Amino acid sequence: MKWKSFFLTCFAMFFAVSTVQAATPISIVVNGNTVKTDVAPFVKNDTTFVPLRSIEQIEGLSIKSWNNKTKTIVIADPSQQMTFRVNSQNQSESPLIRNNRVMVPIRFIAENFNSDVAWDPNTKTVHVAKINDKTKANLDSADLTKARVAAINIPKISTLKELTSGESSAGSFQLFFPEGKSNSFFTIGNGIINYYEVKSNAAWLTWIGKMGGTQNKIWFLTNAGISSEVGKRPIINDRLFFYNISAHSGQSQYGYISTNGKETILGSKDIESLNDLYPIQDENEADN
Known part of the structure; x- marks a missing residue:
């Protein structure tokens, strides 16, 4: 029956534990879904950096602009927008460029947009939740x-x-x-x-x-x-x-x-x- 299949799927999802992809040392899970990235996230100075576009997987967030000359990013949700500058003095709050890719500190950005963030050291997973x-x-x-x-x-x-x-x-x-x-x-x-x-x-x-x-x-x-x-x-x-x-x-x-x-x-x-x-x-x- 159709409802039975749906219910069993819900049951499986309810008790599922997020897994880490073998090819990715660090995983990003947003609202229970693993975010696939073409560049591996990494940790620097106890801060996890992820590819810029990963941020758009968070509820309501979007990248409004990137100024290549000033190396500034504007990120927004329906209620606010914030500007971030690459390589500012505070490295735990500043985006950086690695191998010609803009990488951003996911906790700092997500929490500034009222998201919950947690690091699971057992699975090397960053969990982000925003409803x-x-x-x-x-x-x-x-x-x-x-x-x-x-x-x-x-x-x-x-x-x-x-x-x-x-x-x-x-x-x-x-x-x-x-x-x-x-x-x-x-x-x-x-x-x-x-x-x-x-x-x-x-x-x-x-x-x-x-x-x-x-x-x-x-x-x-x-x-x-x-x-x-x-x-x-x-x-x-x-x-x-x-x-x-x-x-x-x-x-x-x-x-x-x-x-x-x-x-x-x-x-x-x-x-x-x-x-x-x-x-x-x-x-x-x-x-x-």
Whole structure:
């Protein structure tokens, strides 16, 4: 079925981890997509430089002009423009020319245009995230479900070392949200728990746990503990409301887990994609 193929694709993308191309020592990932360059990025004085045209992959950014005589570049987005001069005194903020190509400091430029930037030393990847105004409005929406849909769909950034996955979830996964909140969430799939915090333009992966054994339990796992973990384990003092989603059947269960670990299933609904999350009506009514 058409929706099933779409859902499985969404599922694969949701849990995918960006990979580094073998031919490129440093990768650039913008909003989850690897940017292909004809000149390899490089690091100089702890600053990552990328080909000038790579900047146009960032949401809303464009190169307005290049003055070969003054060696100045004008870069703009819909709200502002900035001028950068090649070989200014501050080398970490200045473009430079290498092998007749203009190379620019990606962090300095991206952050000046209100993007999130992170360096993953494990994979030598520069992550850049920038969302548009409509998505930002959805993140801040008073409609909890709309805000949650936005949160799980914005770019994801991780600088944590990967954990090998456990047993396959066979096309099923879980989403958990602290009660009444959309700015943080857990996912569980293939034996791995991920915890994300929404900050500005991205959902930042701040903790990963691998399920296994009965020791080192996390309170909302009733049948397993955490065999290994990286990052800072979150402290959650609220109930967690969940969606248990089966990509194969297009079905989802929903309910909540009390702070004592008791699971309550409230019902089930059809769901065709992650954009079809629905309100859990009992979220502000169910008893602890």
